Amino acid sequence: MALESDFLANLSDFLYPQSSYYGQFQPEYLAFNANLQEFAQRVSYISSLQTGGKLSPDEAYQQIKMLWKQLKHSKKQLKIN
Numbered sequence: 001m002a003l004e005s006d007f008l009a010n011l012s013d014f015l016y017p018q019s020s021y022y023g024q025f026q027p028e029y030l031a032f033n034a035n036l037q038e039f040a041q042r043v044s045y046i047s048s049l050q051t052g053g054k055l056s057p058d059e060a061y062q063q064i065k066m067l068w069k070q071l072k073h074s075k076k077q078l079k080i081n
Contacts, residue, residue, distance in 0.1 A: 028078040035074045039067055 021033045043064055050060035 028080055032075060032078050032080055035071060039071045042067055 019037060021030055023029055023033065046055065046060050046063050046067075049055040050057060055063075
């Protein structure tokens with residue numbers, strides 16, 4: 001059971017890597033940085049799927065547009081100028 005848990009943790013780290021944050025430390029900046037990294041990772045996946053023919057350009061565009069709106073919303077909620 002622990003071996004499976006370790007595997008899933010390693011898989012998650014591989015699929016969703018997180019870089020260290022070196023900016024000015026404020027909780028809202030740290031949270032936005034995590035959201036921004038997730039956005040970048042998902043856009044990378046979507047563009048790879050589109051390049052590989054698994055998504056149409058319109059589907060890829062719509063998904064990235066939705067992710068962008070979510071990122072803008074998170075910035076607004078965190079009250080970052």
